[in-house]
Amino acid sequence: MADRHDLTGKRIAILVEDGVEQVELTEPRQALEDAGATTELISPRSGRVRAWNFTEWGGEFDVERPLDDADPADYDALLLPGGVMNPDRLRTNERAVKFVRTFVDSGKPVASICHGPWMLVEADVVRGRRVTSYPSIRTDLENAGAQWEDSEVVTDRGLVTSRRPDDIPAFNRKMLEEFAEGVHERRAA
Numbered sequence: 001m002a003d004r005h006d007l008t009g010k011r012i013a014i015l016v017e018d019g020v021e022q023v024e025l026t027e028p029r030q031a032l033e034d035a036g037a038t039t040e041l042i043s044p045r046s047g048r049v050r051a052w053n054f055t056e057w058g059g060e061f062d063v064e065r066p067l068d069d070a071d072p073a074d075y076d077a078l079l080l081p082g083g084v085m086n087p088d089r090l091r092t093n094e095r096a097v098k099f100v101r102t103f104v105d106s107g108k109p110v111a112s113i114c115h116g117p118w119m120l121v122e123a124d125v126v127r128g129r130r131v132t133s134y135p136s137i138r139t140d141l142e143n144a145g146a147q148w149e150d151s152e153v154v155t156d157r158g159l160v161t162s163r164r165p166d167d168i169p170a171f172n173r174k175m176l177e178e179f180a181e182g183v184h185e186r187r188a189a
């Protein structure tokens with residue numbers, strides 16, 4: 001019997017900036033790779049990005065493709081890790097916002113955790129969608145038209161969101177499921 005979460009042959013974009021929450025990058029990425037996916041770290045910055053590890057600076061990670069050279073058409077899904085600094089920097093980058101919007105508009109699955117949904121707000125893709133996030137950005141999501149829930153993971157037509165690092169096990173399970181399903185029908189809100 002085939003594994004329903006087999007991601008062999010799938011290419012997953014991971015969009016990050018300095019300040020990405022380390023565990024929200026490393027654990028979902030490992031789950032994706034364990035399921036057979038190829039992941040690629042994409043950033044507006046070249047070289048390396050520096051992660052945040054809960055209360056202090058963490059490790060550094062190689063940027064595998066500059067955002068200027070990344071085409072959403074080359075990927076099957078998108079992972080948006082959190083951290084406060086990471087999405088706050090990304091949401092001021094017009095190309096990063098367009099990159100995210102293209103995934104959602106095309107129906108490709110997107111998984112976003114903690115403060116990562118700030119990118120979904122900036123891309124204007126949450127109106128009428130059920131989501132969760134770190135509680136401090138609840139108002140931002142609601143003001144953007146989302147229906148916010150306080151749950152460890154929320155899924156809505158290929159969009160997977162979670163609140164915090166403690167939710168990573170549930171987040172990873174739903175992310176793998178949605179990424180294995182592939183493109184979801186785009187329905188207007």
